[in-house]
Amino acid sequence: SAVISQKPSRDICQRGTSLTIQCQVDSQVTMMFWYRQQPGQSLTLIATANQGSEATYESGFVIDKFPISRPNLTFSTLTVSNMSPEDSSIYLCSVDWLAGNEQFFGPGTRLTVL
Amino acid sequence: GENVEQHPSTLSVQEGDSAVIKCTYSDSASNYFPWYKQELGKRPQLIIDIRSNVGEKKDQRIAVTLNKTAKHFSLHITETQPEDSAVYFCAASSGGGADGLTFGKGTHLIIQP
Numbered sequence: 001s002a003v004i005s006q007k008p009s010r011d012i013c014q015r016g017t018s019l020t021i022q023c024q025v026d027s028q029v030t031m032m033f034w035y036r037q038q039p040g041q042s043l044t045l046i047a048t049a050n051q052g053s054e055a056t057y058e059s060g061f062v063i064d065k066f067p068i069s070r071p072n073l074t075f076s077t078l079t080v081s082n083m084s085p086e087d088s089s090i091y092l093c094s095v096d097w098l099a100g101n102e103q104f105f106g107p108g109t110r111l112t113v114l
Numbered sequence: 115g116e117n118v119e120q121h122p123s124t125l126s127v128q129e130g131d132s133a134v135i136k137c138t139y140s141d142s143a144s145n146y147f148p149w150y151k152q153e154l155g156k157r158p159q160l161i162i163d164i165r166s167n168v169g170e171k172k173d174q175r176i177a178v179t180l181n182k183t184a185k186h187f188s189l190h191i192t193e194t195q196p197e198d199s200a201v202y203f204c205a206a207s208s209g210g211g212a213d214g215l216t217f218g219k220g221t222h223l224i225i226q227p
Contacts, residue, residue, distance in 0.1 A: 033214045042203060045214035092157065103215060105157040
């Protein structure tokens with residue numbers, strides 16, 4: 001199976017700043033997704049990262065707050081913009097390289113906003 | 115959109131006993147139902163999944179059943195072991211490879227020695 005990595009693994013940021021999280025896969029994948037997991041909670045889908053086109057956002061998530069890039073089939077970034085303490089979460093990318101719904105998760109990025 | 119309900123939120127069983135976690139979904143178009151295990155501080159790991167054209171699937175000590183009519187699916191773990199202690203999440207997707215997953219709220223499974 002492919003290896004999924006995320007950078008950074010964790011960060012502590014100040015209110016009002018932005019952080020870009022990278023997700024790298026060691027083989028080409030069809031689909032990439034971004035999820036948020038707030039402390040002690042379940043996972044919530046933020047958006048689907050589409051290669052070569054704008055990301056598809058779920059209800060409650062907007063491009064201005066969570067801009068996403070996917071320049072190729074192995075890489076995607078998620079930016080958390082103008083952060084507030086409520087953005088403190090684990091952000092996870094997932095990949096579905098078989099286009100068959102089996103999603104595998106990266107190790108996550110633990111973000112703390114002060 | 116899809117809504118996935120999961121019960122119980124916490125389940126404590128004696129080592130060696132069986133554990134059952136249940137989920138219901140709302141969207142009749144959903145056709146893919148994975149289960150993930152998440153240990154503390156780790157990423158969710160896919161442990162088993164089932165598609166809507168199958169009623170039951172087994173993999174060693176774990177099994178998943180699906181009732182499409184009732185829109186519910188369940189995870190069964192037999193002969194539980196201490197390493198089964200974790201949070202388990204069910205999820206649903208309408209499939210096609212282009213959809214993300216809608217997760218249940220999770221079940222904290224505790225295996226008592």
